Amino acid sequence: MDKKTDIFSLTFEKLAKRLIENDFPKFRSQQIFKWLYEKNLFDFSLMTDIASSERERLKSMFDSGLNEDVKVFRSRIDSSEKFLIDFKGSYVESVLMPSKERVTVCLSSQTGCGLKCSFCATGRNPGRNLTSGEIIRQFMHMALKSKERITNVVFMGMGEPLLNLDNVLEAIEILNCDKGIRIGARKITVSTAGIIPGIETLTRFPLQVKLAISLNSAIQSKREELMPIAKKYDLKNLKRALINYQDAKNKRMTFEYILIPGVNDSVSDTRALFEFAKGIDCKVNVIPYNPVDKKFRAPTKRETADFFEKLSPLKDAVTIRESRGRDINGACGQLAGKSIFQEEIK
Numbered sequence: 001m002d003k004k005t006d007i008f009s010l011t012f013e014k015l016a017k018r019l020i021e022n023d024f025p026k027f028r029s030q031q032i033f034k035w036l037y038e039k040n041l042f043d044f045s046l047m048t049d050i051a052s053s054e055r056e057r058l059k060s061m062f063d064s065g066l067n068e069d070v071k072v073f074r075s076r077i078d079s080s081e082k083f084l085i086d087f088k089g090s091y092v093e094s095v096l097m098p099s100k101e102r103v104t105v106c107l108s109s110q111t112g113c114g115l116k117c118s119f120c121a122t123g124r125n126p127g128r129n130l131t132s133g134e135i136i137r138q139f140m141h142m143a144l145k146s147k148e149r150i151t152n153v154v155f156m157g158m159g160e161p162l163l164n165l166d167n168v169l170e171a172i173e174i175l176n177c178d179k180g181i182r183i184g185a186r187k188i189t190v191s192t193a194g195i196i197p198g199i200e201t202l203t204r205f206p207l208q209v210k211l212a213i214s215l216n217s218a219i220q221s222k223r224e225e226l227m228p229i230a231k232k233y234d235l236k237n238l239k240r241a242l243i244n245y246q247d248a249k250n251k252r253m254t255f256e257y258i259l260i261p262g263v264n265d266s267v268s269d270t271r272a273l274f275e276f277a278k279g280i281d282c283k284v285n286v287i288p289y290n291p292v293d294k295k296f297r298a299p300t301k302r303e304t305a306d307f308f309e310k311l312s313p314l315k316d317a318v319t320i321r322e323s324r325g326r327d328i329n330g331a332c333g334q335l336a337g338k339s340i341f342q343e344e345i346k
């Protein structure tokens, strides 16, 4: 028997095409998307506006069960919840972050990451790419648990999204689809360590998703030490790609800057940051480092405030991201191995 297709991996157009090829009426795809993503009902047997003989055929063609084993952990410092999802032995972490104004989810794109950033736990375990279906399944598990409708999505979980671009873009289409989940493209952020070919593909991608760059240093040699991928994609070429992206999308982007005391917090670091940011409409998110081992330490409140002061020429464009569940995943990754989520919710 043929392997069933994961229904969550299919964009609306792909599902429609598959159904038409198999002699289903054209409007079935619309009905199925409605059941899955509006009514959150996944069992074909219960899709009552579809003829029962067709429901049996759908069951034999598609896997629509949301059957993964999921553990949910509560944050000790805010209302965030971490979901640990078992995709057949590959453990993936996602975070649900409700706040007054919005409900954000942080999704993983890979089961680890091979980029070996020196400050990151995820980067020590190269994993595999997640399928578009596995990305959407993360979203659906959190959507079922969330009290409010999810409004924002950030690809800042485990992995480098631009190294799994086909599946990430497909997942973005499903998230954005007006027949299904309906997350506005401007509410979706993709965070990258600076994979230039991926940024170029995103520049041509028709949806207006937001871009975040895990920068961490604007000094080439230092960035290479922190993020070895910077040897391949250097700051000069990265800046060129970012300016092209901005010219095409006309949207403000974010630089994520993990603050590590004694490493990237000096006056020459801020000077390099100003220089790099020149000509780019951006904001800078400063993220006080969360240690994963003894190599680097966390900044004190004083050190963070001092750095903020040094960035004062950027004025309103600087934020410090503290005390939110998302901080445990830094700019992209840093999610694995964190102890902030301790108590499992039964």
Ligand code: SF4
Binding pocket: 113, 114, 115, 116, 117, 120, 121, 122, 123, 124, 157, 158, 159, 160, 193, 214, 330, 331, 332, 333, 334
């Ligand atoms: S910080 Fe991001 S890019 Fe770097 S190793 Fe971690 S997950 Fe990969």
